[in-house]
Amino acid sequence: MKKIILLVIIVTVSFDQRAFAQTDTFDQLNANSGSNKKIEWVSSGYGSGYGHKIYNLDPGFGGKTLLNFAGRNNNASWTDIMTITSNGKIGIGTTDPSANFHIQSPFTMLNSTSNQDSNMLIEGTSSTRRTTEGAALGFVVPANTDGSNGWEQGRLLVTPDNADNGRAEGRMYIQTRDRINNQWKWVNNLVLRSSGNVGIGTTSPEALLEVESSAIDLLSTNKADANMIIQGTSSSRNTSEGAALGFIVPANSDGTNHWQQGRIIVTPDNTNTGNASGRMYLQTRYYSGGAWSWRKNLVLGSSGSVGIGTEETGSHKLAVEGSIGAREIKVEASGWSDFVFSNNYVLRTLEEVEQHITENGHLPEIPSEAEVTENGINLGEMNAKLLQKIEELTLYLIEQNKELKKSQSEIFELKEKVSSLENE
Incomplete structure (x- = not known):
């Protein structure tokens, strides 16, 4: 027993x-x-x-x-x-x-002012206050493919945000371990400063969010290659939806009622499968017909075309739906109309010009109203044609001036002869 x-x-x-x-x-x-x-x-x-x-x-x-x-x-x-x-x-x-x-x-209050107030505390001790050391929570996973050789490969580290005595501002690092120059080192993936600024790739963010990484090659052909990527997911490839970056500002004059009022959205440029051609919209929100809608202020197509107020650019690099106001427009032309003043230029007679107008209803080398309505005009080409007609008109005036002077001379001679006859 x-x-x-x-x-x-x-x-x-x-x-x-x-x-x-x-x-x-x-x-x-x-x-x-x-x-x-x-x-x-x-x-x-x-x-x-x-x-x-x-x-x-x-x-x-x-x-x-x-x-x-x-x-x-x-x-x-x-x-x-x-x-x-x-x-x-x-x-x-x-x-x-x-x-x-x-x-x-119990819950920890979001705005607590206690010096120690959390569900769990990790304390790192030191004989001084410096920004290069702090308290950490580490995460160990296997380094070997057989599940062995556990190494700390990620951690959350909190250090002082400054070295001032009697201060309690903190800095938080979210880090992963990487092999750099044959040495295992900690990479600062995400840094949170006491100012509220967040840094990705930088420990000194100067804005609420600052992303720092290597410069991106302008001619890169990688599938995804940017300093920051926004991905929109879908079950299909549709030109009416995409990934967007939005901008929110107040809708009320007192700074309240925040609404998204601008955005950059990238959609597929076509619905072809296996195709990565994109289209980018810069849009602002506007009110029309009793509803809020997005305006297509600027549209960039994969062909390199740019549309202002329109997606349909046709064969043009720039298409504008509406009028254009400008203080100055410079058109670079490949040729000009000074050939009219060449010695071997064959100038039509006025009779030939009259006949062409009678038969066609417009000047030679100038498109008809029907052609302009259907195809529009090339500004540089049309200016050159108009100059050609002005130069031709100048030649006609020069010739007419010669004929006029010749006639005036003959009239003067005839007057003198008549006067002599009357005096006999």
């Missing part, structure tokens, strides 16, 4: 009354022999009772047993502090941990 042993250990403990404000008392350690084993350390001579307890419990569900660590602090009731389950999970503040390590405690 097994012996049931009740072990009672009486320990005399001396308390500093200044520190604990309680009188000397006897602590007792009890180990029971029941089905739910327990060990209790109790101090019942002060307040409602202090102590610690370790006990085994079968919750009756989940296929597990629990080893609980409980305590009471000036209270007659026990509170579970930590639980170790038979399947290897540890819970702090919970007796039903859902992960290997599970902490449960």
Whole structure:
């Protein structure tokens, strides 16, 4: 027959009354022999009772047993502090941990001003305050393909944000380990500064979000190659949807009611499968017909064309839906009309010009109204043709001026002859 042993250990403990404000008392350690084993350390001579307890419990569900660590602090009731389950999970503040390590405690206030206020604290100690060291939470995964050789390959590190004495501004790094120049080093993937600025690839962001990485080759042909990428997912390739970057500003004059009022959206430029041609829209929101819509202010096609107010650019590099106002327009032409003044230029007679107008209803080398309506005009080419007609007209005027002077000379001679005859 097994012996049931009740072990009672009486320990005399001396308390500093200044520190604990309680009188000397006897602590007792009890180990029971029941089905739910327990060990209790109790101090019942002060307040409602202090102590610690370790006990085994079968919750009756989940296929597990629990080893609980409980305590009471000036209270007659026990509170579970930590639980170790038979399947290897540890819970702090919970007796039903859902992960290997599970902490449960009241919410931490978002705007708390306490110097230590979190559900879990990791403290790094040092003899000084400097921005190059801090407290870290590390993540270990295998370095070998067989699951062995565990290495810390990612971590969250918090350091001081400055070296000033008596300050509590912090800086947070989210880091991964990488092999650089044959050495394993930590890469600062994401940096959060006490100013609220966030840096990706930089530890000194000068804006709320600053991304720094190597310059992108203008002629890069990689599938994805940018300093920052925005991806829109879809079950199809459709020119009416894409990935967008939006800009929000207030809709009300008092700075409230924030609405997205501008965006850059990139869609497919066609619906062909296996095709990566893109189309980019720069859009602003406008109100029309009782609804808010997006205006196609600027459209860039994969052909290199640009549309202002339109997606349909035809064969043109720039198409504008509407009028264009400009202080000056420069057209670079490949030729000009000075050939009219060449000695070998055959100038039509005015009779020939008249005949052409009579038969066709427009000047030679000038398109008809029907042609202009259908095809429009090339500004540089039309200006050259108009100049050609002006130069031809100038030649006609020069010739007419010669004829006029000749006629005037003949008239003068005839007048003199008539005058002489009258005086005889």
